[in-house]
Amino acid sequence: MIPVTKPFLPPIEEYQFYLDKVWKRNWLTNHGPLVNDLELRLKDYLGIDHLLYLANGTLALQVGIKALNLEGDVITTPFSYVATTSSLVWEGCNPVFVDIHPDSFNINENKIEDAITDKTTGIVVTHVFGNPCQVEKIVAIASNYNLKVIFDAAHAFGVHYKKKPLIMYGDVSVLSFHATKLFHTVEGGAVVTKNPGLLEKMAYLRNFGHEGTEAFNGLGINGKNSEFHAAMGLSNLKYIEIILAKYKENYNHYLSWLSKNENLEFQYIHPDARYNYAYFPVLFENEQILLTVKKELEKHQVFPRRYFYPSLDKLNYVEKQSVPVANDVASRILCLPMSSHYSHEEVEMVCRIVLRTLKFST
Ligand SMILES: Cc1ncc(COP(=O)(O)O)c(C=O)c1O
Known part of the structure; x- marks a missing residue:
């Protein structure tokens, strides 16, 4: 049988090596050392300064949408996985679809301006199958109209654009490490940003808004991922x-x-x-x-x-x-x-x- 994909699996002893550490420490989740190590290695590999590892790419989209206070109308692509649209609706936004290019399958950036109204707060678009959107143009339109941009880079692991990591563009980029992706952690995802203030906000959002054990910075959700998932990521990243x-x-x-x-x-x-x-x-x-x-x-x-x-x-x-x-x-x-x-x-x-x-x- 040839399914649409078969996930890469590391030699089992290499995964076991990390599991032995988990057993020794009895530290299973909540920002453990393997999650920390994976975040560091991913930042290094991807060539970026800030990344937060999350439970999946959908939660990463939702955390990004929340952190950027998107509301009302959000311009997006009709050609993506359902999570790009459903996350917007889940966060109370109204998706406004702009048609795509027939050859790159990415949003047609030339049609974005026509769709902007005084209710528009952001642009959430996908690098379809990892193929970069016209990022400079999209970012320029957003800055002219004071809109925030999220790039759904679920397919774009390791892609570079003009010799720079593609995920550096936009206010937030979102990755998915689902088992169907070429780099996976079974389930998993990440948010990437250049903005340290936004990173801090998303770190609170990822962890229920916890400020220490007895105080809360604001609303949050459980977006964390576990040591077991990070162990798979660490094992796979070597390959x-x-x-x-x-x-x-x-x-x-x-x-x-x-x-x-x-x-x-x-x-x-x-x-x-x-x-x-x-x-x-x-x-x-x-x-x-x-x-x-x-x-x-x-x-x-x-x-x-x-x-x-x-x-x-x-x-x-x-x-x-x-x-x-x-x-x-x-x-x-x-x-x-x-x-x-x-x-x-x-x-x-x-x-x-x-x-x-x-x-x-x-
Ligand atoms: C374009 C796109 N966005 C978002 C997601 C959601 O990622 P996840 O499955 O990790 O929640 C996926 C994938 O599966 C995807 O293909």
């Missing part, structure tokens, strides 16, 4: 270069095979990106062809995913809005299996099924 190299290899292998069919389209990656090759999305001519290919792959025990379908304007808890490009892309896009475990032979097998199905269905 990150090997993981990234394998993803790149598989991405290029897919591309060299599938570009033989001129009816397939692939994501346009920003030329100034040092990309992480985390996903391999394919855009088919129409939804019917996508469904035929998906069914044929599933018949052979290959399980791609319709990332992202449906487009988020279709959620039953948001106002209807017109985003035709996102609707069109969402109906025709399929992410093929990507993992550091997959061999060239497995990638080739997937490609052969796709190409063969296309040959007989067009």
Whole structure:
């Protein structure tokens, strides 16, 4: 079976090494030494000054939204994982969707200004599949209108933009370390900011607002993560270069095979990106062809995913809005299996099924 991804797992003795320390200390959660160590190593690896490790990427989004006091209308992308929109709604904001580019799948920054009203407080957008948005333009628009920016960088672990870490842009960037991500801690996430005051605010928000054991700085939530999750992160981080190299290899292998069919389209990656090759999305001519290919792959025990379908304007808890490009892309896009475990032979097998199905269905 070839699922959409198979998580990397470190040699079990290396995870056990950290578990032995947990048993010795009997310190399981609440900002333990492994969480601290992981935060330090992630900051070092990612090349940033401030990062807080949280329970998952969704909570990281919610903590960011709360810390920036977003309310009223927030401009966002309709083409992302549901958590980008649901976190806004959960925090009482009204998502205002701006359509996407048909080739990069990121928000169309040229349409953002038209959507700004006096109720707009922020912009929350995703680097889709790790491909950088037009960050400079988005940040400039936000600063002209006094809006806050959160970049949902759940897919963008390790991505650089113009030789700088992509997650340095915006007021807050959010990472996810869910098991489906190329760097994972089983469950996990992080908020990143350049602003030490904001970092302090988010640290309180992450821990119930605790100010010591007997006082509270304000409202907070339980956004902490455990020593067991940090142990997985510490074990996996040692292999990150090997993981990234394998993803790149598989991405290029897919591309060299599938570009033989001129009816397939692939994501346009920003030329100034040092990309992480985390996903391999394919855009088919129409939804019917996508469904035929998906069914044929599933018949052979290959399980791609319709990332992202449906487009988020279709959620039953948001106002209807017109985003035709996102609707069109969402109906025709399929992410093929990507993992550091997959061999060239497995990638080739997937490609052969796709190409063969296309040959007989067009
Ligand atoms: C774009 C995007 N944002 C947010 C999330 C939420 O992250 P998590 O699953 O860690 O809560 C995910 C992922 O799974 C995602 O893909």
